[in-house]
Amino acid sequence: MQLKVLIPLLVACAPSSLGRDERTALDNFVPFLRIFKSLTNQKWEAVSRGQASRRSMALKQKRQHGPKEGQFPCSHLDLPARSQTRPQSAHQLRPGDIDVVGAIGDSLTAGFGVEVDSLLALLHEARGSSFSIGGAGTWQTHLTLPNILKQFNPYLYGYSLNAITTDSKSKFNVAEGGAISNNMPFMARVLVDRIKRDKHVDLENDWKMISIFIGHNDLCSDACYKRDFQKVLANHEADIVETLRTFRNHLPRTVINLIPPIHLKILLDMTDKPASCIVPHIISCPCLIGLPHRHLVPQMMRLMDQWQALDLQIANYPEFDSDQFTIIAHKFTLNFTLPRLENGGMDYGYTAADCFHASQRGHAKVSGTEQLVEMSALPTDEFNRGFIEESARFIRSQVPVAPKLLIICGSGLGGLADTIEKPVTLSYDEIPNFPQSTVPGHAGELIFGTLSNVPVVCMKGRFHYYEGYSLQKVTTPIRIMQLLGIKGLIITNAAGGVNKAYQVGDIMLIKDHLNFFAFGGQHPLRGPNDPQFGARFFPMNRAYDRALLEVGKRAAAEVGLANHCHEGVYGIYSGPNYETVAEIKYLQLVGVDAIGMSTVPEVLVAKHCGLPVFGFSFITNKCVDSYEDAEEPNHAHILDVVQAKAKKLKNLVIKFVEHTSDQWL
The missing domain is CATH 3.40.50.1580 (Nucleoside phosphorylase domain)
Structure with missing residues (x-):
């Protein structure tokens, strides 16, 4: 089964205060942005209730389709959900052995645009619906990796609810809209600090699963201005290696889900996109859609292939495979397309209003695929x-x-x-x-x-x-x-x-x-x-x-x-x-x-x-x-x-x- 998920929208992914290594002077405005986003999230429910009748039909097609009640699909396996004693090796884990989840990433992980139906509301963060770290509702209403894992371990901790990064409800989701590769080391340090300070976490004994999903903004709006693509790749390798070493050195008993960015070829395949998505695409992805860089499209396609391959290669570095730390490299983002409607057109019910972010239905689709179920089951294809x-x-x-x-x-x-x-x-x-x-x-x-x-x-x-x-x-x-x-x-x-x-x-x-x-x-x-x-x-x-x-x-x-x-x-x-x-x-x-x-x-x-x-x-x-x-x-x-x-x-x-x-x- 292919995945139906879309890439983050840069225009709605304003840079956040990740540290001194951020990329532009716009970071000076981040405090004001945070205030705005906080007010947006606090008032969203009241506003949405007043517009419920208008929005209900528009959002229906973008919400998760599936059973609202019934047995969990994996119940028939009749396997013990959790080991009788905590495993001593990352290669012996069952899904229920995961005690803590966390994530770093960009606006897709932050849940931008998931619960809205207009471009003006894209800054609303529905982190509870994010496929890799969201914990809102149950698997029947919000099919996410944590909600799958909660079926095996009801005491799972660290998943995010609908809140911005600085809100306590975001827990161990430190993703930020607009984040790029060189933000990863700082995000890793922030996440490590949060986990170490949280009294609910037994740092030495709890098994932790952290998802890394980033790179869309680099490829959409940054790399084409640098032109030296080999240096872009070298810098990304340095960023991700530093990030992984931070997790390895400071978080014992950790499994990393390393997810390469979605291949942006999907943008070029959107030949029937709604008119409302044309301008956001041009603004958010100039490296691929913008006219000044159109001649670079073939080189950008190769760069995307190389970026994804590099992520998978790094996941296999021997230094990142031990009893206390390992990486699961995922390939489900390498090549995919949106599902098609009966008339042959793309089904934009899987996307947010901007045709970049995923809708709640899109996030559920990612979590419900064979690939992500494999993620939740840990490396079962290896020796266990x-x-x-x-x-x-x-x-x-x-x-x-x-x-x-x-x-x-x-x-x-x-x-x-x-x-x-x-x-x-x-x-x-x-x-x-x-x-x-x-x-x-x-x-x-x-x-x-x-x-x-x-x-x-x-x-x-x-x-x-x-x-x-x-x-x-x-x-x-x-x-x-x-x-x-x-x-x-x-x-x-x-x-x-x-x-x-x-x-x-x-x-x-x-x-x-x-x-x-x-x-x-x-x-x-x-x-x-x-x-x-x-x-x-x-x-x-x-x-x-x-x-x-x-x-x-x-x-x-x-x-x-x-x-x-x-x-x-x-x-x-x-x-x-x-x-x-x-x-x-x-x-x-x-x-x-x-x-x-x-x-x-x-x-x-x-x-x-x-x-x-x-x-x-x-x-x-x-x-x-x-x-x-x-x-x-x-x-x-x-x-x-x-x-x-x-x-x-x-x-x-x-x-x-x-x-x-x-x-x-």
Whole structure:
């Protein structure tokens, strides 16, 4: 689902008194502006009551649409809202573990224009409706991140109500209209001071979530006057790094939501905007809309792309990832458009009267999207011990005997599960926090039972990076099974034969692998280490157990595969496309014998957990290493090849488990 939110209006975002590093002499007038805004907010309800009949229809389309009563949408998950004891790591948090929320930003975070229907009233701040920090009403009337979090922790503190920054009701929302990047360090210091002084906050023990959403004013009305865009980016990097260090150094137990600014291309897409929005657009965004700078539009588009990319890059700086502090980088602002009406026009019901700010409906839409729900759920796509333990508890309640051996079946190899005696089947979608397989040939089931008297669990369907899962999520089942008590791993896959001596239908016993993901910095163990699973650093020179490999050779000979069995090196390729000719030539050059799109991440986590591993690849196709070769690999053909050899593959696994049964019992 795309987001429907608009950018702040500069004309209504008069500079505020953020400190001596503000940008213009207009700051001298800030005290008067604050008085005006305060009076505006105090009198707004009385004025609006007198105009209720006139405004009701105009505002109706700009208010949140949805149920006014009923169950919270996430109630069906049946998950504990809050950990039994406060987590010691930011990577183990549940939504209910968040005790305090805060935010810095510009007029969008300050709630400009949310509850009004005219340009003259845009200075009214409805901070209680702000998507990232507002706490007015409930999720049914004001769908915001704090109102979502309040469903998990009713004692959540720090969210703002409808008040200006200096009012106590603004709590930990220190956003200011007109704020730009170089205001962030000062806002961070102000927020830190507020949190430290507030007696309701346990600074050392409370978990805090702070949202950062800024940059629109820089890109709309500031950057084009500076012209040196690389310096603009360098200055922004310095600003945000200083801001993050301030939070990291002064606020223990903090999670940052880093939200890049909305891409301003949306302004150019507004070809049918109301006449009342034309002048505000010209005044507020001269860098994009104003005629004097029209020739800079292509460069401004690139600058916006670079700004957003820089925010995401900074979020991954190692210095900002620890047990006490981490950043969640959000991508939902990178590219989006307003929703369309039935006649094809843009739906300005999601915008305030200026076509820049978001209406209350627009803020609710941001909070209600999958992206922001992901925000409220914290980094669940990464390693989360609490979620893994929950999965393990559920499985224990469903199966009579704990497994001792895990067997992972590759594409089309799910028939191995048919060999299991006294099977108990669990569908992946029954298991809390368990990924879902989306690939044909992967059934999505766990089969528990015995094989040669050994309690085993067979995974009929694994998970891949190309399905959109992180490597941490891909390897979640390994950790779950380790908690269940497995003592070893048999891992299989369907692979392409890179080695020219390999034929379709051959078996390659894996003696080693080449992890191409690692060369690009992708690793399932990236992030804080959990010593209860394994050491931070561990050897991989014997990733595939040599003794088990020898047993595998003997088992292959016994089932009639001796002449079709090899020992080789497996390489991982991200997919989902198959390899190019040039890539195959390179793989041959560096010593890869078979190539696939799985196995390596699971083996890395298994070795981290101290589990011995036996793996084999079933060669389903010969990789194309010649431009003259017209043959093309396809997934359907691969599944057919696997089925033709299914019986011998089953027998191979049965013999292997039979010969090693004493090791697992």
